[in-house]
Amino acid sequence: MASIDFSAEITQLRSTLSSIEQVTDIEALDAKIVDLETQASAQDLWDDVDNAQKVSAALSHAQSERRRISELASRIEDLEVMVELAAEEDDADTFHEAENELVSIHRTLDELEVRTLLAGEYDERDAVITIRAGAGGVDAADFAEMLMRMYLRWAERHGYASKVMDTSYAEEAGLKSVTFEISAPYAYGTLSVEGGTHRLVRISPFDNQGRRQTSFAAVEVIPLIETTDAIEIPENDLKVDVFRSSGPGGQSVNTTDSAVRMTHLPSGTVVSMQDEKSQIQNRAAALRVMQSRLLLLKKAEEAAERKELAGDVKASWGDQMRSYVLNPYQMVKDLRTEYQEGNPSSVFDGEIDEFIDAGIRWRAEQGKSDS
Template sequence: MRERTDLETRMNAVQRLTAELSDNVELIELGEMEGDKTVIADAEQAIRELKAEIDRMQIESLLAGEADSNDSYIEINSGAGGTESQDWANMLLRMYTRWAEQHRNKVEILEMHDGEEAGIKSATIMVKGHNAYGWLKTESGVHRLVRISPYDSQARRHTSFASVWVYPVVDDSIDIQINESDCRIDTYRASGSGGQHINTTDSAVRITHLPTNIVVQCQSERSQHKNRATAWNMLRARLYERELEIREQKANAAAAGKTEIGWGHQIRSYVLQPYQLVKDLRTGVESTSPQDVLNGDLDAFMEAALAHRVHGGKDGEITDVD
């Protein structure tokens, strides 16, 4: 049923765009016959807007992976650098939350560890929406910030790092077998806001998968039972994402999607001082408005990364989508 709904949505969109294009072409012809420049200008603007929508649909046609239509987890971890890096991790959390809200996706915070003075040490959120994982999957990697630190009394320029890891929410149709004897389960007291109860009981759950050393944790619920169930789902998702990555590497090692995250593997730089620039180091796409990007304006970067990933284009080059 979900596949049928997806196909119907795509077909209806194509039919709507075709009809709107035809209507606006007729308006231009009518405007030329009557010499009405306003009608012509309005119709041409409408066609330009249609083109932008079509370009986006072309990119969406690339989202054909078996998990692309699923909801998505986003895990953010601050790098070395104390308060500055923790503040940067919090900025990234806000950026992805804003992006999700702009695309009418729902965001649920599953786990968050606050920094000592400001920001966060780590956080995991779930983004719920059609093709959430497909759009977000190219965001995995290390993100670099350069700015004058508001936490430096001498107003020096600082470089901070934070890692982002995106993996799909696994639905019931995907069977992931986990041997519980391969896992270590720890409970601990949740941190952050949540009232007296959440801070006085060991409701938070951490599961470590020993063969792969994958660690997941959840503290979003007051009930340890609910947090445990969510953590198991997160572990299944991480193991599934790991299997997808292995398959992709085997199929085409040169065009493998996400490599193991390391602090030397920046995918994007955000420079706030001494100049204003956000640059994706994989595709060459740039923005001279970092504040817009940090407010969730990420579509240009995601679209370029998706096209680059599928077509193997060179840096800065987006090959045409048939």
């Protein structure tokens, strides 16, 4: 006899899936797939490679999202049949199999539910992440490199494309800063909750006396702008310097002045690019990231102005949003959501989905309380 009330659980699963279908707007999604399929079948599609790649990626994502919802509906139906068979034959093994499938369906529904919370203006965009070493000397530089690997491993686990755009190496070890792009549907909306100050506590591998060291790194996440975004930057507002790309320890890895440093004079915003082979390519990449940062800055200023007009004097979240503790105990804890993991190694190896999901839910709740 099953210890779980499968009837109530299946009713709840159907209710949750129905809510997700309403938020997703299945009819609109189906219409979008038909439109993208028409674009993808055009004979001249690949005359514009960039547009072709965007259409193909958008179609693949839309089809995948539709398929996940359809497959979930089928899995719930199959679960109901499995439970009926188990009850008829009083089969403990089948009941156990049904329990495992119930847990799996709940997990998949949770993931889809989180996706429905990504409805921001730029949430669908690719993400540009910049990590900067903070206080803590060489440990902070090493921590910055650990965080870069963590996010790149996360992208790899999900099959998302990533590209390092600029790297500034520290003298002894690690990175002063790094900027990289992650290309995936809703990459910005998903990863934007990772923005903030991250703290590492451990026995420093760079300290001869083996003392515990606390170090910090700042993570910035911005959406990658598209050519349709109306962000015009007057040429007079930009200062562009060119220099040679360099590797660890300042070693030259390029014999031409192909790297570009772009400064937006009114705001003081600086972007460096050295990943591409030519100065023209690095300048174009730098301009896109500069536009992305200025776009986000503009939106932040508008939001701050709205809050001031509304009389909102509530303090925002402080600098430190997550702690990675390796000594005297092992724990990674998000200080906003209270979510924590006891295995820092797996977290640094890219297993951060639970932190991200908790962050997205936390942000949605904050939005409700502020409205």
